[in-house]
Amino acid sequence: MIYLASSAMSEIVMFVAVLLIAAFVAGILTTSTYKISLNINKKGDALATKLSQDFEIINDPGDIVRNSSAGTIALYIKNTGKDPIIFTNDSFTVIIDGSIVEINTTNQLTSPGSNILSPGDVGEIVVNYNETGYHRIKVISECGISRIIRGYIS
Template sequence: MAAGGPASELIMFIVAVIVAGTVAGALTYVTTDIAHGINEHGELMADRLRTDFAIINDPQNIPVNTSTSPYTYTFYIKNIGKETIAFTSNSVQVFIDGTLIPANQLSFEDVNGDPITSLQPYEVGVIEVQPQSNLASGYHTITIVLENGVKRKLIFRIS
């Protein structure tokens, strides 16, 4: 009977070591997973902070080409970030008054009217918008969203 005591204590010790090892392994996995998530989120935030742009139109005087039907509205975009911005209908979404403008109603150009696919830092690009119908006189909102989610709004007036 004297041998049963140390044997059961040894078994309990081994079980305790196994349980402790399992808990330590699980905590290591969870901690590593959290660290990777924080790292990925930090990279995403850094990318969003390096990517920035501004709509540089005069909100009271939006250029309108009345020789097209419907009219074509011109918006100037300046890359004020440190990263190149993809500047195509696949990477930039345009909303006017909350309505998504389809890609076939948009054109992306440089200030000389030449088609471009990206905006370098501090470069100005032009988005020509030709909605299905002319915008009514009054105030409207344009929202431009980049592929990484960075967005800017401008409230503008059409006379």
């Protein structure tokens, strides 16, 4: 009889141990799933912000106009997103062939004098660059959206 009681007691102890381990694993999985869902929400919000502030470079790649006397080229961008974009010299970065170039001026062409590009508006970024030929031009907004055009500067 003592042998049977000892066997039953060890089975109960093992059963309780298995239940504790299962509860521990379930708790870890629940916590991990919750943290993953929070991160997905954060990434989704960041992506939504990026998509709502989208733009495109609308220059003709075959003929990017250069003002040789001023040593500048003009890049035209259009707000294709849902939200307005702040349009100042500090809100964009222009990189030509891997080198950052200085922005001379930004001009809002749809509503002159404004420093905001509303959805559908077109703006001009004038950069100090006086070389001709084929170049890779990258425009980056302050929220991290970038667009590239490969074109001929005449």
